[in-house]
Amino acid sequence: MLELDSVSKVFPRGAFGRSGVTAVRDVSFAVRPGEVVSLIGESGSGKSTIGRMVLRLASVTRGRITFDGADIAGLTRTRQLREYHRRVQGVFQDPFSSCNPVFPADRVLDAVRRGYFPDVGAAEWRDRVDAALEVVRLDPAQVRGRYPHQLSGGQLQRLLIARALLLDIRLLVADEVISMLDASTRIDVLNLLADLRARGLGILFVTHDLALGNYVSDTTVILRRGRVVETGATATVFADPLHPYTRRLLASVPRLRRRWSDLPDEPAGARPCPYHERYPRGAAAGPPLLAVADDHHVGCFADDGKPC
């Protein structure tokens, strides 16, 4: 369904854009129907930029993003982009910023009808809205005519997911959708994402939180400074993290009964770089990621990301 092939993004910087910030470097991965892929990395690692490129909110500098085999850079006409957004939608961290506070929140649902389904009658539309609200486990009476400030962050987030469902989407980009929610609402939204996956939706789950990625995803992509350092089946990556960065991220997840001051500087049992073993320093550059198993790929441990 969605494929990223050696995608890079350079933001121009300085007078006349002569220099640039490389936010994303040679990133490749795929999202299949019914699969949740989590994109995990610290702040500034390029996660949101990838989400924005997938949503066509930012352009790709090098490489290709394809949806069902077609390069999305080729969708230049308004009509083509609208069709793409009927299939691919995003939900973001702050649900309140996606709603105009002076209008009832469910107006975002009516906007879908005006934009995409002007020929659908009022009664049928109401049925469709009720069905979408039921999927996200919202009682229509709870949200109809309510203003954003009268809803909780979790309710509003679910309303925005219902909006995406009205479009009959196939891929959802969920960018830090849980970050602003409290613990009990988080689990509701996570379980909702699991329901959507079961309905065959592909989900690109952008997060800086490893525990959330582990809970919800089938496949994990670990990003560092815009580059993929490790990727694979979530269970494999979490059970046997290879890259020192992944190991550091995992070691720093807060746990009950362990204090911050007890954390070792480096996780014990550092391993030699498998990439280095395969492609010793001085050899011609190897592939961007080394396959250590069918479902597990790792990048070079060197800090600059170049093959050792």
Ligand SMILES: Nc1ncnc2c1ncn2[C@@H]1O[C@H](COP(=O)(O)OP(=O)(O)OP(=O)(O)O)[C@@H](O)[C@H]1O
């Ligand atoms: N519009 C822009 N213009 C210039 N630089 C940008 C722009 N958007 C992002 N960047 C830079 O690209 C890099 C990656 O940013 P991005 O927002 O994708 O990271 P992130 O991993 O999503 O971080 P966070 O979790 O804090 O949102 C950062 O160095 C950021 O400063």
